[in-house]
Amino acid sequence: MPRPTLPRSVLLRRSVRPNINPIIINRSFSSTPTSCSPSPSSSRQIASSSSSSSAASSSSSSSASTFSTINESEISHFSKLSSQWWDETGEFKLLHRMNPTRIEYIREKVAFDYSSEQAPEWTFENRYEIEIENEKRGQGLWLSGKSILDVGCGGGLLSESLSRLGGNVLAIDASKENINIANIHSNQDSYLKKQIKKGQLEFRHTSAEVLRDQNEKFDLVCSMEVVEHVDKPTEFLKCLGDMVKPGGHLILSTISRTPLSQLLTLTLAEDVLKLVTPGTHTYKKFIKPEELRRFVYSDMGGNEIWYKEENSNDIVKNEIGETRGIIYDPLAGSWKLWNGVQGSLWKGLGEQCNYMFHARKRL
Amino acid sequence: MRASTFIFTGPRVSSNVFKSSTQFGSTSTIIPYQIQQLHTSLNQSPRSPRSRFPVVSQAGSSNASPSFRNQYGSIRNHGHSATSTTSEPIEPIPEISEENTYDIVIIGGANAGLALGCALLSQPTISTTTKIVLIEGSSLDKTRNWSGKGDWENRISSLTWENISWLESIGVWKHIEESRSCPVEEMIIWANPSPDSFPTIHFPPLGHPMARMTENMNLQKALLKRIEEIGNNIITIKENSRVNEMRLGDGERWVGLKIGDEWIKGSLVIGADGPNSPVRLFSKIETYGHAYNTHAVVATLNHSPSPLYSNTTAFQRFLPTGPIAFLPLNETTSTMVWSTLPLHAKALKNLNQEALTILINCGYSLPESSLNILTNKMIERDQQNNPLSAEEINNLLSEIIEIPNNDISSEQPILPPRITSIEKKSVAGFPLRLSHANEYIGKRTVLVGDAAHTIHPLAGQGLNQGLNDVQSLSKILENSKILGGDLGSITNLKEYSKERYPLNHLILSTTDKLHYIFRARNPIINWFRGTGLDIINELNPLKKLLMGGAGAGAGAAPQLSNGVKRDNSKKETGWQSMTANSLDNWFTIKNVSKMAGGVAVGLLREGARRAAGSLQKK
Numbered sequence: 001m002p003r004p005t006l007p008r009s010v011l012l013r014r015s016v017r018p019n020i021n022p023i024i025i026n027r028s029f030s031s032t033p034t035s036c037s038p039s040p041s042s043s044r045q046i047a048s049s050s051s052s053s054s055a056a057s058s059s060s061s062s063s064a065s066t067f068s069t070i071n072e073s074e075i076s077h078f079s080k081l082s083s084q085w086w087d088e089t090g091e092f093k094l095l096h097r098m099n100p101t102r103i104e105y106i107r108e109k110v111a112f113d114y115s116s117e118q119a120p121e122w123t124f125e126n127r128y129e130i131e132i133e134n135e136k137r138g139q140g141l142w143l144s145g146k147s148i149l150d151v152g153c154g155g156g157l158l159s160e161s162l163s164r165l166g167g168n169v170l171a172i173d174a175s176k177e178n179i180n181i182a183n184i185h186s187n188q189d190s191y192l193k194k195q196i197k198k199g200q201l202e203f204r205h206t207s208a209e210v211l212r213d214q215n216e217k218f219d220l221v222c223s224m225e226v227v228e229h230v231d232k233p234t235e236f237l238k239c240l241g242d243m244v245k246p247g248g249h250l251i252l253s254t255i256s257r258t259p260l261s262q263l264l265t266l267t268l269a270e271d272v273l274k275l276v277t278p279g280t281h282t283y284k285k286f287i288k289p290e291e292l293r294r295f296v297y298s299d300m301g302g303n304e305i306w307y308k309e310e311n312s313n314d315i316v317k318n319e320i321g322e323t324r325g326i327i328y329d330p331l332a333g334s335w336k337l338w339n340g341v342q343g344s345l346w347k348g349l350g351e352q353c354n355y356m357f358h359a360r361k362r363l
Numbered sequence: 364m365r366a367s368t369f370i371f372t373g374p375r376v377s378s379n380v381f382k383s384s385t386q387f388g389s390t391s392t393i394i395p396y397q398i399q400q401l402h403t404s405l406n407q408s409p410r411s412p413r414s415r416f417p418v419v420s421q422a423g424s425s426n427a428s429p430s431f432r433n434q435y436g437s438i439r440n441h442g443h444s445a446t447s448t449t450s451e452p453i454e455p456i457p458e459i460s461e462e463n464t465y466d467i468v469i470i471g472g473a474n475a476g477l478a479l480g481c482a483l484l485s486q487p488t489i490s491t492t493t494k495i496v497l498i499e500g501s502s503l504d505k506t507r508n509w510s511g512k513g514d515w516e517n518r519i520s521s522l523t524w525e526n527i528s529w530l531e532s533i534g535v536w537k538h539i540e541e542s543r544s545c546p547v548e549e550m551i552i553w554a555n556p557s558p559d560s561f562p563t564i565h566f567p568p569l570g571h572p573m574a575r576m577t578e579n580m581n582l583q584k585a586l587l588k589r590i591e592e593i594g595n596n597i598i599t600i601k602e603n604s605r606v607n608e609m610r611l612g613d614g615e616r617w618v619g620l621k622i623g624d625e626w627i628k629g630s631l632v633i634g635a636d637g638p639n640s641p642v643r644l645f646s647k648i649e650t651y652g653h654a655y656n657t658h659a660v661v662a663t664l665n666h667s668p669s670p671l672y673s674n675t676t677a678f679q680r681f682l683p684t685g686p687i688a689f690l691p692l693n694e695t696t697s698t699m700v701w702s703t704l705p706l707h708a709k710a711l712k713n714l715n716q717e718a719l720t721i722l723i724n725c726g727y728s729l730p731e732s733s734l735n736i737l738t739n740k741m742i743e744r745d746q747q748n749n750p751l752s753a754e755e756i757n758n759l760l761s762e763i764i765e766i767p768n769n770d771i772s773s774e775q776p777i778l779p780p781r782i783t784s785i786e787k788k789s790v791a792g793f794p795l796r797l798s799h800a801n802e803y804i805g806k807r808t809v810l811v812g813d814a815a816h817t818i819h820p821l822a823g824q825g826l827n828q829g830l831n832d833v834q835s836l837s838k839i840l841e842n843s844k845i846l847g848g849d850l851g852s853i854t855n856l857k858e859y860s861k862e863r864y865p866l867n868h869l870i871l872s873t874t875d876k877l878h879y880i881f882r883a884r885n886p887i888i889n890w891f892r893g894t895g896l897d898i899i900n901e902l903n904p905l906k907k908l909l910m911g912g913a914g915a916g917a918g919a920a921p922q923l924s925n926g927v928k929r930d931n932s933k934k935e936t937g938w939q940s941m942t943a944n945s946l947d948n949w950f951t952i953k954n955v956s957k958m959a960g961g962v963a964v965g966l967l968r969e970g971a972r973r974a975a976g977s978l979q980k981k
Contacts, residue, residue: 088853096852097854099848099854100843100848107845107846139845140491141492161846161847161849164849165847184614190461190617190628191630332861333861
């Protein structure tokens with residue numbers, strides 16, 4: 001290890017961790033590539049050290065990626081919590097409850113993406129057939145036939161759901177423990193076990209960069225609550241963007257950097273209510289929705305590569321994708337997607353803390 | 364990793380707990396005597412004959428249930444004590460083949476179980492992506508071959524309008540034998556605690572039947588027919604299959620069930636297995652509640668058709684011992700549920716046919732004071748093993764008739780038709796009990812219908828509650844399936860208990876309170892009934908509850924934001940109905956305040972008179 005490892009107790013303190021690596025988010029989340037130039041030596045070692053331990057990715061270590069966005073201390077943090085991934089009433093309770101809502105967002109974006117198919121032309125004669133067809137959208141195995149990458153799968157919460165919906169899922173995580181947990185857990189379920197056997201669901205201990213270097217492409221790339229845990233989120237995002245097939249979707253969820261998110265996710269959830277282990281999140285690593293949208297516009301190819309957001313392209317310039325607030329209703333004990341017109345104050349309010357991001361690559 | 368083991372062993376114990384009821388249709392199963400006593404409720408036991416009146420459900424006679432014993436052969440009354448700590452080595456569950464692997468296992472092939480099957484089939488995603496098995500302990504041939512002819516079953520329930528609409532929307536109602544399902548257009552409820560008081564609640568016709576009295580067999584046959592019609596390859600029905608053992612599988616991701624020598628597994632096991640639910644025992648969910656110290660006596664009544672009115676009015680009279688209900692079946696047949704003290708119930712069942720006919724007529728029409736004399740005499744003679752004969756009752760009546768104020772039937776203008784005879788073999792009795800499971804959800808298990816709650820039949824809500832549970836659960840499972848959820852996970856299922864538990868609890872406790880209020884005969888409550896029942900008569904919400912409207916909002920699972928609307932029962936909206944509703948409410952408020960004002964003025968006047976009187980005396 002190139003770096004001295006810190007005692008675990010120290011790792012748990014949020015205040016300490018930010019010094020471990022230079023964190024590259026600057027306020028504007030700017031497009032200047034220089035600001036996120038990696039220190040290649042140390043990162044490469046991290047990437048290779050982690051990949052070498054994984055049989056699945058060992059073959060790929062030769063085509064070593066130039067760097068890794070994996071943050072070692074984050075990985076050890078989540079590895080320690082790995083055994084709790086599937087305790088629905090424990091550490092990841094909020095995440096379990098968030099899962100259906102995330103899928104709902106994915107469903108809205110992927111299954112109800114009318115533009116992706118050649119819709120039959122509307123005629124008076126076939127109006128009912130079209131209606132019936134539309135009613136079938138988002139039902140049954142609405143992800144079947146889609147290749148999906150879940151980056152930072154953790155215990156596989158999202159991946160299992162995606163797989164149950166028929167998707168051909170590759171789930172990766174930088175923590176070996178997480179991958180083990182995910183594998184064990186999925187194999188206990190008869191349907192998922194079958195999917196694993198058929199190669200429709202795979203958990204792999206590797207990093208997004210390695211996959212990108214292998215030139216893998218997917219119809220849907222998801223990375224839920226990961227961006228705020230990686231080093232150099234800019235590189236990480238570009239890497240995710242590269243792996244989206246033309247016509248495919250990129251869907252992220254993360255946390256905004258606002259006083260409200262500090263209060264809710266750090267002060268309340270971690271320090272006061274202890275719903276989440278203190279040290280799980282770092283305020284400075286949070287990204288604001290508009291920073292994300294602008295970054296995709298300025299650094300990830302802009303309108304050439306990505307579709308404009310139809311609902312807002314008249315008011316929002318120089319931005320790509322849609323962000324959507326996702327808020328926890330403590331009374332109902334569930335998460336809800338926040339509605340609102342893009343750019344309005346109301347919509348902005350909902351994105352003060354957790355939010356989803358979606359962008360679609362041009363065909 | 365078998366975290367929990369629960370083994371059903373033991374032969375089927377056939378209990379003749381209720382002798383009188385044995386012959387009726389009850390396929391059911393066996394429930395060891397002790398459990399039966401503790402958990403009894405209405406419909407449950409298969410041996411218990413009819414559920415009726417406004418009654419309830421029979422949701423799920425637990426035919427699939429074996430007798431429950433733990434490994435030591437002891438019988439426990441509460442789920443929590445089912446053994447999990449057995450030191451004997453347990454044989455591991457053998458590898459279960461693909462073909463025996465299911466997503467959803469429904470245990471119980473009575474109302475709740477079959478309705479759940481139909482409800483799940485009506486959900487587009489569930490019906491195309493899941494494998495369901497329904498396990499029933501006895502043969503369903505009796506249900507399948509029910510002809511809808513001949514004698515009436517004595518297990519009859521009222522189905523509310525909302526539930527009928529729902530059954531229609533999922534394609535079940537078309538299989539119902541409509542000639543054997545009687546609409547209830549009006550309902551009259553009264554109590555006359557003293558000869559000069561006749562508080563009555565009248566539920567006027569709504570423009571559609573408020574409920575339909577339907578034999579449970581009729582409903583079950585329709586449900587089964589629907590499953591067989593569209594459930595091919597989706598729902599496997601395993602009849603004559605007894606679950607001998609249930610065990611939680613690896614990582615608590617599935618439940619293994621041993622049926623005969625064969626193991627099957629399912630991600631989610633739904634207990635629609637009746638009041639003594641083995642699934643509830645397996646899940647270690649306790650219930651709370653209390654027995655009513657009341658037995659319900661049921662009988663099919665014959666009467667001559669009314670030349671003026673069709674027989675579509677339900678009657679219920681509250682006696683100090685409990686309600687006696689008259690529920691129409693067709694022009695010349697009706698059914699009775701008389702909830703009363705166990706001694707009284709026993710005496711009633713021992714009467715011969717003519718004597719019972721006279722007594723039932725008295726039950727509907729005689730003033731309470733006279734009826735008391737009669738029933739006391741009847742119990743006394745019954746204890747001497749010498750039940751009253753018809754002649755003796757007539758003699759007694761002629762004595763009682765000398766008591767003044769027996770002209771009650773003229774004061775209580777609307778009475779059920781005079782009964783001409785009863786079907787002796789339809790007479791049966793069973794104890795009543797209120798119970799509610801502490802939770803609806805266990806590890807990979809969920810309870811619906813009678814497995815979750817049993818209720819006093821007076822409001823006729825038991826079966827309807829079960830159907831509402833089923834609607835709600837099927838929508839929640841559909842939503843969770845659309846979102847790739849693990850069907851048996853607590854995160855998914857908690858929606859169900861969040862939605863149903865408070866509603867069921869409200870209905871259970873309201874019914875319980877009504878039972879108490881209407882039965883009590885102390886002066887304060889008499890006063891309340893005397894002056895207050897008319898007010899209740901004006902209170903639509905309470906009436907709605909009694910009519911089954913309380914369940915109307917059930918099953919409204921959250922709509923997905925982009926989801927296709929699949930709410931089948933569209934409520935009529937629009938300014939006309941809004942205006943009508945607000946007018947209606949306004950008149951309600953006006954009438955209630957008028958009456959409350961009248962009461963207050965009366966009290967004031969009375970007080971002033973007394974004050975004046977005492978002043979004068981001075």
